[in-house]
Amino acid sequence: xxxxxxxxxxxxxxxxxxxxxxxxxxxxxxxxxxxxxxxxxxxxxxxxxxxxxxxxxxxxxxxxxxxxxxxxxxxxxxxxxxxxxxxxxxxxxxxxxxxxxxxxxxxxxxxxxxxxxxxxxxxxxxxxxxxxxxxxxxxxxxxxxxxxxxxxxxxxxxxxxxxxxxxxxxxxxxxxxxxxxxxxxxxxxxxxxxxxxxxxxxxxxxxxxxxxxxxxxxxxxxxxxxxxxxxxxxxxxxxxxxxxxxxxxxxxxxxxxxxxxxxxxxxxxxxxxxxxxxxxxxxxxxxxxxxxxxxxxxxxxxxxxxxxxxxxxxxxxxxxxxxxxxxxxxxxxxxxxxxxxxxxxxxxxxxxxxxxxxxxxxxxxxxxxxxxxxxxxxxxxxxxxxxx
Amino acid sequence: xxxxxxxxxxxxxxxxxxxxxxxxxxxxxxxxxxxxxxxxxxxxxxxxxxxxxxxxxxxxxxxxxxxxxxxxxxxxxxxxxxxxxxxxxxxxxxxxxxxxxxxxxxxxxxxxxxxxxxxxxxxxxxxxxxxxxxxxxxxxxxxxxxxxxxxxxxxxxxxxxxxxxxxxxxxxxxxxxxxxxxxxxxxxxxxxxxxxxxxxxxxxxxxxxxxxxxxxxxxxxxxxxx
Numbered sequence: 001x002x003x004x005x006x007x008x009x010x011x012x013x014x015x016x017x018x019x020x021x022x023x024x025x026x027x028x029x030x031x032x033x034x035x036x037x038x039x040x041x042x043x044x045x046x047x048x049x050x051x052x053x054x055x056x057x058x059x060x061x062x063x064x065x066x067x068x069x070x071x072x073x074x075x076x077x078x079x080x081x082x083x084x085x086x087x088x089x090x091x092x093x094x095x096x097x098x099x100x101x102x103x104x105x106x107x108x109x110x111x112x113x114x115x116x117x118x119x120x121x122x123x124x125x126x127x128x129x130x131x132x133x134x135x136x137x138x139x140x141x142x143x144x145x146x147x148x149x150x151x152x153x154x155x156x157x158x159x160x161x162x163x164x165x166x167x168x169x170x171x172x173x174x175x176x177x178x179x180x181x182x183x184x185x186x187x188x189x190x191x192x193x194x195x196x197x198x199x200x201x202x203x204x205x206x207x208x209x210x211x212x213x214x215x216x217x218x219x220x221x222x223x224x225x226x227x228x229x230x231x232x233x234x235x236x237x238x239x240x241x242x243x244x245x246x247x248x249x250x251x252x253x254x255x256x257x258x259x260x261x262x263x264x265x266x267x268x269x270x271x272x273x274x275x276x277x278x279x280x281x282x283x284x285x286x287x288x289x290x291x292x293x294x295x296x297x298x299x300x301x302x303x304x305x306x307x308x309x310x311x312x313x314x315x316x317x318x319x320x321x322x323x324x325x326x327x328x329x330x331x332x333x334x335x336x337x338x339x340x341x342x343x344x345x346x347x348x349x350x351x352x353x354x355x356x357x358x359x360x361x362x363x364x365x366x367x368x369x370x371x372x373x374x375x376x377x378x379x380x381x382x383x384x385x386x387x388x
Numbered sequence: 389x390x391x392x393x394x395x396x397x398x399x400x401x402x403x404x405x406x407x408x409x410x411x412x413x414x415x416x417x418x419x420x421x422x423x424x425x426x427x428x429x430x431x432x433x434x435x436x437x438x439x440x441x442x443x444x445x446x447x448x449x450x451x452x453x454x455x456x457x458x459x460x461x462x463x464x465x466x467x468x469x470x471x472x473x474x475x476x477x478x479x480x481x482x483x484x485x486x487x488x489x490x491x492x493x494x495x496x497x498x499x500x501x502x503x504x505x506x507x508x509x510x511x512x513x514x515x516x517x518x519x520x521x522x523x524x525x526x527x528x529x530x531x532x533x534x535x536x537x538x539x540x541x542x543x544x545x546x547x548x549x550x551x552x553x554x555x556x557x558x559x560x561x562x563x564x565x566x567x568x569x570x571x572x573x574x575x576x577x578x579x580x581x582x583x584x585x586x587x588x589x590x591x592x593x594x595x596x597x598x599x600x601x602x603x604x605x606x607x608x609x610x611x612x613x614x
Contacts, residue, residue: 294483295483295485297483298479298483298485298496299496299499299500300444300468301442301444301471301475301477302471302472302477302496302497302499302500302544302545302548303468303469303471303472303473303499303500303501303548304468304472304499304500305465305468305469305500306464306465306468308499308500381444382439382444382445385444385479385483
């Protein structure tokens with residue numbers, strides 16, 4: 001083995017590449033997975049949504065089938081870990097067109113079909129709504145069923161309303177609403193941007209709202225899973241099974257999903273490289289057996305048993321595998337560090353991989369040497385000595 | 389006194405068409421401390437006889453007893469162990485391992501005999517001393533002359549203190565002068581009590597041996613035909 005360093009290096013190279021590919025793959029997958037969790041959207045990770053489960057039974061309308069209580073906000077506020085919550089329900093305005101002026105202008109279009117949402121006051125904070133001007137409505141507006149509305153920026157532009165100081169009115173069919181606030185933006189539920197937003201009480205009293213369709217909950221960081229498991233019971237103690245709770249995927253699940261995606265392809269590539277490396281070692285060991293038939297004969301003549309001969313070649317092939325594994329592990333770690341440095345990531349690697357890689361290399365080498373070693377051990381000493 | 393080895397009507401036939409009868413009904417025995425030369429033309433069965441004596445090969449028929457042990461009844465592993473303990477080989481082509489020092493080559497003769505590591509070195513030095521090459525112990529054998537290489541090979545054969553030293557054409561690759569130095573060494577070894585069997589077609593070797601047999605076409609005859 002040492003007498004032909006060039007050949008040994010070339011042989012070991014296959015294992016080096018294979019092991020390096022494996023170690024680098026596992027490390028980069030882990031590093032990238034970790035990176036994804038670090039930049040994981042904190043907003044999405046603390047967002048829980050509750051909707052009525054589609055029971056399949058034909059209640060008259062979707063609203064009336066709802067099991068979401070009107071006092072959802074109060075109920076959820078009692079749960080430890082809930083920051084804010086609010087309900088959000090699309091209101092059916094029976095096709096009423098919306099206009100900001102009571103006169104029908106024949107020259108310009110002034111009537112629009114604009115969607116309407118009924119929300120509880122807490123929803124604004126829950127979806128991260130920001131006001132451009134004016135104010136949100138509060139629980140007082142809702143209880144009294146005041147005819148006030150907040151407009152999304154899209155709806156406000158269409159209705160040509162930019163300020164609310166003068167308490168502009170809009171007309172939804174025959175109902176007049178006073179605009180008290182205009183939204184600037186929302187972090188979630190962009191559907192609100194193009195809509196008229198009224199309180200639940202207003203919608204019940206003036207637009208025939210009979211039930212709620214969605215509860216949005218913002219939780220403390222890390223509490224989403226817990227709240228997810230408690231929300232249904234808090235909202236519908238009698239039959240929590242009627243509610244469907246959507247929680248963000250667990251960070252760990254995201255990480256392992258990413259790792260799996262990256263891993264599969266490269267593990268296959270690394271496995272193929274290791275296999276090629278093993279075949280290389282097997283090939284060279286076999287050639288080495290054929291070249292050293294004389295030496296085998298001599299060793300047999302001086303008392304070496306078959307197992308001694310087999311052992312000698314197994315040790316050689318396993319050593320090549322081991323050396324390949326050690327170098328491969330080092331190269332793999334360097335690749336991980338290099339990639340991480342280039343991307344300014346934090347390199348993450350389970351220490352078991354670089355430690356296990358040399359052992360894996362040795363096992364591969366050992367397996368590769370099995371056949372050549374068996375061949376060597378079967379040589380008859382008389383035959384072997386004759387070939388010198 | 390039991391003979392150190394005894395061949396009892398040994399035949400060795402190699403399968404093939406037609407089968408090759410390398411040895412026919414050979415009977416030969418030898419006492420400890422003897423010096424036997426086996427002569428004969430090429431292909432006459434000399435090396436086959438040496439292989440059987442060295443437990444490298446088994447007779448097809450007949451019995452072979454080495455120091456009273458029936459070799460034919462031993463398993464392959466036991467035959468190997470017996471070979472390692474009782475037999476030393478020296479070959480025409482020396483068979484030294486390249487890339488290993490003279491010392492390491494000599495130690496090869498002890499590797500499979502359960503000799504402790506420290507003991508190996510001492511025994512190897514003794515054996516090199518015996519053949520007069522202890523000065524060259526760290527040399528690569530490729531830097532040695534032919535005569536020196538054969539001495540290293542003999543040291544390797546002697547290091548395990550075998551009962552018999554078997555030599556196959558030991559002077560075949562050497563010039564007359566170097567060959568005769570090897571023969572002087574053989575004389576000394578025999579004088580020290582070693583049993584020596586030399587296969588040769590070199591008359592000079594045969595003339596030094598205490599006893600000479602000749603094989604022609606697998607048939608052994610005592611003495612050398614003129």
